[in-house]
Amino acid sequence: MRSPHVLWAVVPVVAFLSTPFLPFVNGPHLWFGIPSVLAWCLLWTAGTTASLALVEHFARHTDEGDEDDSVMRDAYEEAAA
Numbered sequence: 001m002r003s004p005h006v007l008w009a010v011v012p013v014v015a016f017l018s019t020p021f022l023p024f025v026n027g028p029h030l031w032f033g034i035p036s037v038l039a040w041c042l043l044w045t046a047g048t049t050a051s052l053a054l055v056e057h058f059a060r061h062t063d064e065g066d067e068d069d070s071v072m073r074d075a076y077e078e079a080a081a
Contacts, residue, residue, distance in 0.1 A: 005058035012048040016041070 019040060020026050031039035 005055055008051040008054045009048075012044045012051050015044045015047065 019037060022040075025036050025040045027036060029036040034042075
């Protein structure tokens with residue numbers, strides 16, 4: 001089962017894919033002096049970095065020194081012998 005924190009990575013993907021369908025983005029508008037589509041994509045490029053940092057932060061990392069790994073390794077070695 002995947003961690004629910006992986007859903008953070010879906011948000012920028014949905015934002016990028018919805019770009020052509022959003023009228024406030026896909027129009028002859030200027031945001032900060034640049035076209036709105038470009039500003040939207042720049043915003044969500046930074047959002048992608050932030051969401052992937054959140055996923056990495058909340059991910060469960062296993063170290064080789066964990067007790068669970070050593071127990072599993074010992075059980076595997078006993079079964080293989």
